Amino acid sequence: MSALSEAQVLETLKTVHDPELHKDLVSLGMVEQIAVQGTKAAIKINLTTPACPLKEKIEGDIRLALSKIGATEVEVHFGAQVRGPQNLPLPGIKHIIAIGSGKGGVGKSTVAANLAVALAQEGARVGLLDADIYGPSQAQMFGTQGEKLRVDEQKRMVPLERYGVKLISIANIVPPGQAMVWRGPILHGTLKQFLQEVAWGELDYLMVDLPPGTGDVQLSLAQLTRLSGGVIVTTPQDVARIDAERALDMFKRVQVSILGVIENMSFFEQNGQKTYIFGQGGGRKMAEQHNTAFLGEIPIALSVREGGDSGVPVLIGAPDSPEALAFRQAARNLAGQLSVQSYMLLPMA
Numbered sequence: 583m584s585a586l587s588e589a590q591v592l593e594t595l596k597t598v599h600d601p602e603l604h605k606d607l608v609s610l611g612m613v614e615q616i617a618v619q620g621t622k623a624a625i626k627i628n629l630t631t632p633a634c635p636l637k638e639k640i641e642g643d644i645r646l647a648l649s650k651i652g653a654t655e656v657e658v659h660f661g662a663q664v665r666g667p668q669n670l671p672l673p674g675i676k677h678i679i680a681i682g683s684g685k686g687g688v689g690k691s692t693v694a695a696n697l698a699v700a701l702a703q704e705g706a707r708v709g710l711l712d713a714d715i716y717g718p719s720q721a722q723m724f725g726t727q728g729e730k731l732r733v734d735e736q737k738r739m740v741p742l743e744r745y746g747v748k749l750i751s752i753a754n755i756v757p758p759g760q761a762m763v764w765r766g767p768i769l770h771g772t773l774k775q776f777l778q779e780v781a782w783g784e785l786d787y788l789m790v791d792l793p794p795g796t797g798d799v800q801l802s803l804a805q806l807t808r809l810s811g812g813v814i815v816t817t818p819q820d821v822a823r824i825d826a827e828r829a830l831d832m833f834k835r836v837q838v839s840i841l842g843v844i845e846n847m848s849f850f851e852q853n854g855q856k857t858y859i860f861g862q863g864g865g866r867k868m869a870e871q872h873n874t875a876f877l878g879e880i881p882i883a884l885s886v887r888e889g890g891d892s893g894v895p896v897l898i899g900a901p902d903s904p905e906a907l908a909f910r911q912a913a914r915n916l917a918g919q920l921s922v923q924s925y926m927l928l929p930m931a
């Protein structure tokens with residue numbers, strides 16, 4: 583077998599496409615390093631997100647292509663640099679993603695928390711802003727109740743950090759149980775502070791857990807910053823879906839693009855048997871109707887509820903459970919959507 587050259591490997595990588603971006607790895611600038619020794623090749627690929635849903639597929643395609651030119655051993659290493667718009671929405675923050683729902687209780691906060699942890703576990707830099715000012719739940723989900731935010735020398739709030747996620751919630755400012763009877767303008771001001779007067783540092787993804795419904799906070803957020811998009815959380819039943827449609831419309835009216843739909847509490851699984859307690863396929867249908875991505879279905883599971891109540895999200899407490907895998911897959915799909923959107927719509931940073 584004749585020895586390979588770096589030029590030959592590079593040429594071959596021009597035939598391997600990113601399945602989502604539909605362009606070859608070389609044109610996309612994803613090939614960072616090539617080293618060859620005889621018939622062995624080592625390659626470093628720079629993905630557009632560490633949570634790339636197609637990592638295995640890309641690796642398989644590289645191996646196949648290189649085996650065709652006689653490579654006997656191929657090492658593929660992955661790095662990642664999240665691509666964002668050239669004009670970042672906030673200094674150092676590449677993507678701001680709102681997580682919304684039409685109705686309370688569908689598990690929006692649970693989904694937001696687990697998506698954030700999943701993205702952090704993949705190696706992304708992640709923040710979570712609990713914008714549910716009247717009914718914050720992220721301090722409970724992350725076990726940070728009772729902790730107080732401190733300010734740095736520039737008088738910016740310093741987020742708490744748990745499981746690799748930077749967290750800001752009103753629950754860590756105002757004593758628990760204190761009624762929050764703020765009016766619209768104060769709410770707007772608080773949200774503005776949470777976005778602009780926080781030492782977020784460099785973030786790939788800032789997730790914003792919205793209050794349920796289609797009220798002031800949604801509007802304020804869209805006015806205050808440029809979102810990469812919104813994610814809608816729904817359950818399969820019709821009542822939840824009808825409300826979720828309203829949330830989706832709200833995003834559209836304020837010109838926030840929809841990144842996709844996540845269906846929560848999709849089914850209960852026991853002994854390999856799935857029971858579709860709230861009906862089946864509603865979230866997927868909704869995504870199809872609105873021409874947006876269906877990001878995944880999350881089962882109803884005791885571990886998810888217990889994780890939320892105990893402050894140890896299921897991705898930390900039971901990382902190999904089917905429900906943790908479902909969250910991880912949804913997070914990867916979301917990151918994939920953002921990569922595609924950044925590539926298609928925006929000048930690259």
Ligand SMILES: Nc1ncnc2c1ncn2[C@@H]1O[C@H](COP(=O)(O)OP(=O)(O)OP(=O)(O)O)[C@@H](O)[C@H]1O
Nearest residue numbers: 686687688689690691692794881882883886887890
């Ligand atoms: N997949 C799931 N399996 C089991 N329990 C879940 C699941 N998703 C959410 N829950 C539980 O349902 C309850 C409501 O969830 P959560 O607070 O996330 O909803 P929400 O939509 O954010 O509600 P609200 O907007 O009213 O705060 C919580 O007790 C949570 O632990």
